[in-house]
Amino acid sequence: MKNRIQIFDTTLRDGEQAPGFSMNLQEKVRLAHQLELLGVDVIEAGFPISSEGDFQAVQAIAKQTKRATVAGLGRAKKGDIDRAWEALQHARHPRLHTFIATSDIHMEHKLKKTRSEVLADTKMAVEYARSLCHEVEFSAEDATRSDVDFLCQVVETAIDAGASIINIPDTVGYSMPWEFGELVRTLRERVPNMHKAILSVHCHNDLGVGTANSLMAIRNGAQQIECTINGIGERAGNAALEEVIMALKTRNPEFAVETGIDTTQIYPTSRMLSEITTMEVQVNKAIVGQNAFSHEAGIHQDGVLKNPQTYEIMTPNSVGLTSNNIVLGKHSGRRALGARLQRLGYELSNEEMNDAYEAFITIADNKKVVVDEDLISMASKGFRMNGSAGSHVKKNSSKPAAKQTGSHPGGVSHMNTSFTQESIYEYFNRP
Ligand code: KIV
Numbered sequence: 016m017k018n019r020i021q022i023f024d025t026t027l028r029d030g031e032q033a034p035g036f037s038m039n040l041q042e043k044v045r046l047a048h049q050l051e052l053l054g055v056d057v058i059e060a061g062f063p064i065s066s067e068g069d070f071q072a073v074q075a076i077a078k079q080t081k082r083a084t085v086a087g088l089g090r091a092k093k094g095d096i097d098r099a100w101e102a103l104q105h106a107r108h109p110r111l112h113t114f115i116a117t118s119d120i121h122m123e124h125k126l127k128k129t130r131s132e133v134l135a136d137t138k139m140a141v142e143y144a145r146s147l148c149h150e151v152e153f154s155a156e157d158a159t160r161s162d163v164d165f166l167c168q169v170v171e172t173a174i175d176a177g178a179s180i181i182n183i184p185d186t187v188g189y190s191m192p193w194e195f196g197e198l199v200r201t202l203r204e205r206v207p208n209m210h211k212a213i214l215s216v217h218c219h220n221d222l223g224v225g226t227a228n229s230l231m232a233i234r235n236g237a238q239q240i241e242c243t244i245n246g247i248g249e250r251a252g253n254a255a256l257e258e259v260i261m262a263l264k265t266r267n268p269e270f271a272v273e274t275g276i277d278t279t280q281i282y283p284t285s286r287m288l289s290e291i292t293t294m295e296v297q298v299n300k301a302i303v304g305q306n307a308f309s310h311e312a313g314i315h316q317d318g319v320l321k322n323p324q325t326y327e328i329m330t331p332n333s334v335g336l337t338s339n340n341i342v343l344g345k346h347s348g349r350r351a352l353g354a355r356l357q358r359l360g361y362e363l364s365n366e367e368m369n370d371a372y373e374a375f376i377t378i379a380d381n382k383k384v385v386v387d388e389d390l391i392s393m394a395s396k397g398f399r400m401n402g403s404a405g406s407h408v409k410k411n412s413s414k415p416a417a418k419q420t421g422s423h424p425g426g427v428s429h430m431n432t433s434f435t436q437e438s439i440y441e442y443f444n445r446p
């Protein structure tokens with residue numbers, strides 16, 4: 016049997032903390048419902064002591080969430096833990112998540128505490144949280160820059176105090192994948208009671224390796240991954256849920272693990288987050304960016320039209336898109352143009368196709384993307400470089416004019432609705 020990896024989603028806590036991503040109560044509740052549909056195991060709903068709004072949101076999500084565990088965050092202080100518990104107590108499956116920094120730089124400059132004080136706070140906070148809630152997660156903030164012997168000591172103390180989930184954050188996104196894998200392995204080998212707890216990781220993306228670090232952690236025995244939709248989070252963000260999940264699915268033999276995620280809900284969830292926060296993901300973002308399943312280069316389009324697997328390692332359907340997106344632009348070939356015209360219902364002879372391709376390239380040279388409306392307009396006027404005579408292309412009435420780009424809401428095509436750049440138009444000076 017494959018090992019089951021728990022997916023802990025912190026979009027509503029770490030993600031929401033990032034500039035520009037704040038959400039109100041209704042928005043958080045709406046996203047939490049979608050996260051349940053997606054199949055995450057844990058929804059970290061917020062940091063209740065940080066604001067009244069966060070408290071209310073955690074409370075509402077705790078009350079409404081049916082299947083997933085709901086976590087609330089608090090520092091290793093009684094006041095934080097009390098407030099988090101007040102918000103969480105009505106959840107079907109509550110989890111108190113408490114943390115303290117364990118690196119020398121954080122302990123000396125931020126906490127102004129000694130190692131033994133941090134050890135004592137760890138014990139106190141976990142025991143106190145455990146007296147309120149049967150499930151307690153402990154995080155060693157800045158774990159990757161902590162002295163490894165001390166980190167082992169803190170983890171052992173937290174487990175003895177009753178934590179059943181130990182989270183190892185790469186808080187500042189400093190670790191390299193091989194180092195992070197090694198750290199996970201070391202903890203498993205050196206902490207005597209590690210087998211009594213789930214080992215979790217939480218990787219930030221400051222050097223662009225948040226996903227890689229999470230995957231290395233799984234290969235070294237991590238059982239829970241903390242991540243966010245679209246990779247949002249403090250500074251450069253957290254490991255992106257969609258990247259971790261699709262890597263585990265696409266390269267499954269490398270990991271031999273399973274998760275409870277319904278991957279077809281990935282794209283709808285990503286879109287919902289962008290819509291709520293009005294923050295679009297970068298166009299080339301893995302899995303959910305506008306270009307992730309788009310093809311413009313002629314050679315690629317030709318390959319994909321013959322067999323999508325030539326240039327696609329996962330299907331658009333598997334992440335919740337209805338189709339890939341063949342973008343018609345100056346790099347496109349005749350085959351892609353022909354296929355699109357056919358979908359739009361136009362049957363062209365070879366000669367017409369030669370004219371059409373020549374006219375198309377001239378338009379594409381002047382315009383980033385040629386959209387269906389441009390082709391329809393060209394077809395109705397005739398595909399001729401210089402107006403005058405020539406038959407207009409016939410539309411095959413038996414074929415519906417399909418709109419391929421409709422399956423990519425927010426896709427490239429609807430940024431270009433016009434054929435009417437004066438410079439191209441008059442369609443090459445037609446009479
Ligand atoms: O990055 C971090 O260290 C955190 C912890 C609070 C889990 O977000």
Ligand code: ZN
Nearest residue numbers: 029186217249
């Ligand atoms: Zn974090």
